[in-house]
Amino acid sequence: MIQTIAFYLFAVFVIASAVMVITARNPVHSVLWLILAFFNAAGLMVLVGAEFIAMLLVIVYVGAVAVLFLFVVMMLDIDIAELRAGFIRNFPLGVAIALVLLAELVLGIGAYRAGEIVLGTPGVDAAPAVSASNTAAIGAVMFSQYLFLFEAAGVVLLIAMVGAIVLTHRAPKTVRGHQNIDRQVRRSPAEATVMRNPAVGEGVEL
Structure with missing residues (x-):
């Protein structure tokens, strides 16, 4: 019973998060909804006993999405002050989503301990089940x-x-007046000093 409840809960949140990814106007909010969708998809994988794929979703995809979030903040000219101003306004929603994720985590662990969902009856030619995960x-x-x-x-x-x-x-741009240490070390004595012998009253030609 608990497996069925967890399955429908995760499935509903995956679909809802995917819809919010498409409809969100703010790209940062869209990425956050995508992270929520990945977490719920990982919960579905845990229910069917595919914990390896679930960990891939959390470690690879969510980790990559976190890097993508940083690129979005750095490359798109997003007003950080405006985001901070909206933090208090969206704080209740964030707390609600955090509580939902906590409830899903507890429910998913309970469903996993209760046993994986049997998707069908294996045939006669099915491979024997292995003891390892x-x-x-x-x-x-x-x-x-x-x-x-x-x-x-x-x-x-x-x-x-x-x-x-x-x-x-x-390549770094050459700044006027920039000191080239390598060129100074490799120069010969003839390049280091130039002897001038100007005539009286004619000055020095630079």
């Missing part, structure tokens, strides 16, 4: 049969990260 099973398969593909994906992500750094790197 799906996290251990995925790790055993990933680092045995798909080890080369896993390492190749890591190399591709590393190349993408280095490429992004190279593309966004900008």
Whole structure:
């Protein structure tokens, strides 16, 4: 019974959060609703016994969304003072959402301890159930049969990260009067001093 209640609760909040992501006018609010949708989707994954996918949703997606939130604040000219002014106005809503998340967390833990939801009856040719969790099973398969593909994906992500750094790197602008230490160290004595022998009354040519 508790699994069914938790399923409908998480499903309703996932759909409602997804609608708010689309309809929110403020991009920061849209990202916050997206984080709420990810948390509820992780709760659905826990209910079906896929705790590995649930942790991926929380760690990878929510962590990436937090970085995206920082990029939105830095790249879009958002008035921080206006956001702080609206903090007190939206404080009751924030407390209500926090209480809902707390209730979902308690309900999800209780539903997980009660047992996962059986989605269907396995057939005759179904694979036998393993005693290990799906996290251990995925790790055993990933680092045995798909080890080369896993390492190749890591190399591709590393190349993408280095490429992004190279593309966004900008050479420092040369400021007038900037001291070039390397050029000063490498100069020869002939370049360091110039001897002038001006005629009397003619001055010095700069």
